[in-house]
Amino acid sequence: MVLAADHIDRLGAILGPQGLLTLPADMVPYESAARYEGGRAAFVARPASTEAVSQLVAYCVRNAIALVPQSGNTGLVGGSTPDDSGTQGVVSLDRLRSTFTFDTYNRSLRVDAGFRLSEINARLEPHGLFFPIDLGADPMAGGMAAANTGGARFLRFGDVRRNTLGLKLVLADENGTVIDCGKELRKDNTGPDWKQLFIGTGGVFGVVTECVFNLERLPRQAATAYLVPRSGEAALCLLNELEERAGTYLSAFEGMSGLAIRHALTHVPSLRNPFPAGEIPGYVILVELSRSWARRGNEQALDAVLEEMLAEIWDLPDAPLLDALIGAPAEMWALRHALSEGAKSAGYVVGLDLSFRRGEVMRFRERASGWLKAAFPQVGICDFGHLGDGGVHFNLVVPHNPDGSVDAKLVARLRSLLTEIAVEEHGGSFSAEHGLGRRNQHFYDRYTPEKLKQMATQLKQATSPGPIGGVRF
Amino acid sequence: MVLAADHIDRLGAILGPQGLLTLPADMVPYESAARYEGGRAAFVARPASTEAVSQLVAYCVRNAIALVPQSGNTGLVGGSTPDDSGTQGVVSLDRLRSTFTFDTYNRSLRVDAGFRLSEINARLEPHGLFFPIDLGADPMAGGMAAANTGGARFLRFGDVRRNTLGLKLVLADENGTVIDCGKELRKDNTGPDWKQLFIGTGGVFGVVTECVFNLERLPRQAATAYLVPRSGEAALCLLNELEERAGTYLSAFEGMSGLAIRHALTHVPSLRNPFPAGEIPGYVILVELSRSWARRGNEQALDAVLEEMLAEIWDLPDAPLLDALIGAPAEMWALRHALSEGAKSAGYVVGLDLSFRRGEVMRFRERASGWLKAAFPQVGICDFGHLGDGGVHFNLVVPHNPDGSVDAKLVARLRSLLTEIAVEEHGGSFSAEHGLGRRNQHFYDRYTPEKLKQMATQLKQATSPGPIGGVRF
Structure with a gap:
């Protein structure tokens, strides 16, 4: 236990008996995610209300305890799991499951962060409606907002950003300030559209506890x-x-x-x-x-x-x-x-979540494939993706070593060189729809203009100065 | 002339002979807008490039000269015209008209801030495409972004926010820093989505000089x-x-x-x-x-x-x-x-640009109409609007006095009381699609939670600390 027992006692008092996990075996499911190596949590907090999130966050900010918000834990970029230090606490949103208020006339849903996409859509199905994000994984509402999830029907319905009318958030300041950004309104220009700041930024600016989503008619x-x-x-x-x-x-x-x-x-x-x-x-x-x-x-x-x-x-x-x-x-x-499953069965998958102007996707693909075939003929190219919106999962299959291990240096080199080609030669994005986390921190550091980095740092100070989230702005 | 002659000389040197207007007669078209009383400008700057905007803004910030960005000057909230002090300079974007780069495969357009909506769509028409914002006025690109224009086809195509892929901006700091937010990408989650901050905030955070817009197929x-x-x-x-x-x-x-x-x-x-x-x-x-x-x-x-x-x-x-x-x-x-024209011919129009959850529009309408009929039977209710997205132009017609004047106190009272009913009783927005300007500053001050006001002030410091724009955050 890295954290003082005193802190654990206080957190236990805030969160109640079901609200705090500290036994290693209990924390395992929260410590690692689908496609990457896990870390170690100091504790896993499972608050059951926005109020409890607020108290937890306030306590941790005052005591400089780092937090990582996590909802469905389906992310692919290390945005919602702790690092190896054992000093970060996980704020799991999986018990935030009270509010599910559906407004037929407005075609909107107010939903707590801990509901899964599949649950949301199962409940809406009898009404002929759905939340139009379509993807292989089954994330929770809060994480979808934090990652700005895209998916296979983006071309028609857009991403989570486009389908979010409002968010409720807890800021990582000394008061755990709760803010409401946007109501259920579709048109509202009365100041900065604050919710935009929290969508796609992985919880660094605050913890999403409640979402208001736009709904669409089910395809018939x-x-x-x-x-x-x-x-x-x-x-x-x-x-x-x-x-x-x-x-x-x-x-x-x-x-x-x-x-x-x-x-x-x-x-x-x-x-x-x-x-x-x-x-x-x-x-x-x-x-x-x-x-x-x-x-x-x-x-x-x-x-x-x-x-x-x-x-x-x-x-x-x-x-x-x-x-x-x-x-x-x-x-x-x-x-x-x-x-995805096919590629995983064929070897170690190096997943690159890229996007381009639509006309550039196939040019990148040809350039990168030619380069790979010449430089790394042993690597298989199993790309697929969303041509209609310029997104491509440029996934490479690296054969396992005879002992089942993988050449970690080669993996890192492939990731770095291909991202370089994508961003520098083809004007692409190094994170199209998986969001930001530890796994792409170095690309953020490398490709973000200095002025925008400064602005992000100041914005972080203005909203959530406390240590929170998987990426550093 | 409020401004020292020295400043005018220096601005003239930055902007060139066509770039600076200081004669009262020349400035008139830039001093007042469609539906409200005008102000007085210290000068009208008409830079012809982003670089010139940057130099102008840098000079003015260093010398504490207040600026108001203006593009098509079709706004309805006093966001792009100077106040009565005579100390504010107008930055007109009407000469920013070089870039018009159209990407067929990407269905996107990179366009300078000074092109009008009608021009954009006339040029796109032969390609079967259009920028899907539909409204009575004919704004320019920069102002559409700054106001987050909506319109009559919002229900299908959304607002300017939804249709903006990227913005180029000049920040009101001592360097007139130029930033590029977003490229031509539809999916990009590599940090805060900075362009969102500048959409709908009336130029307070910086001057939009170039836009990348999503295009749609023309209706057939x-x-x-x-x-x-x-x-x-x-x-x-x-x-x-x-x-x-x-x-x-x-x-x-x-x-x-x-x-x-x-x-x-x-x-x-x-x-x-x-x-x-x-x-x-x-x-x-x-x-x-x-x-x-x-x-x-x-x-x-x-x-x-x-x-x-x-x-x-x-x-x-x-x-x-x-x-x-x-x-x-x-x-x-x-x-x-x-x-709109019909209402104007019938009297003085008090225009309220409101929005609600869709189910609430008609409830507000019934409540407000009943109250008006009882309290102000002389006032006509000429509302119309966008039921499909919850927007309503709740326009009132106040009869002119026999001498052609209007009862300014009554107008102010109507505006205030109806906004109160809309926001406080029906959870509505006091600015649905016309944006923010001097005319709704007091509603911003009144209805924005303190924490969000603080955040806006800090964000202003982090981006454009100089005095710019028609509204104060």
């Missing part, structure tokens, strides 16, 4: 196809041609590399190979059209609409399309969602 | 109808029922009070009365469906779709609909867009 019709573009450039033409024809019907435009597909088909037994003669193309796009209403009698079926659009694109001079397969949405998405 | 099909709801509550039911059926087709849901319609029909000669036997209902909703693509052969026409939906709603138990007229979009919108 969907049609999907796999498209094989003639080239990288042609993939972008295809996007433009589809946007022109499908407008707001277009709800996903996801790229999948051939190797990522191959690993998924090899390692995930429930999948079947959908391609003619089983030949996997070098790059495949999953396109989805959807509508939020049930089909009317006079309305053309959505797969017929998609077929018609693809036929028109096929007939264009210099058609960007080599091949197209229309298929059942559930099956087509199953392959897409199995890509 | 539209269908509109006037709906008469059974009651205030029924108007909201109608919104829900239409959202359920039309999904992303629904692009406008605008409320218009009967008196506003009456004044428009009386005072705008080009309009014809569309209602059966000329009888104007107490409240009318303009609903629009639209699609961004040309109609395909197999596709049902949009007015037939609308008719079908309305028939379904008509058949509901307790149908919320009393009457419905389907008509030509151009004509139906012409009436909607004439409401």
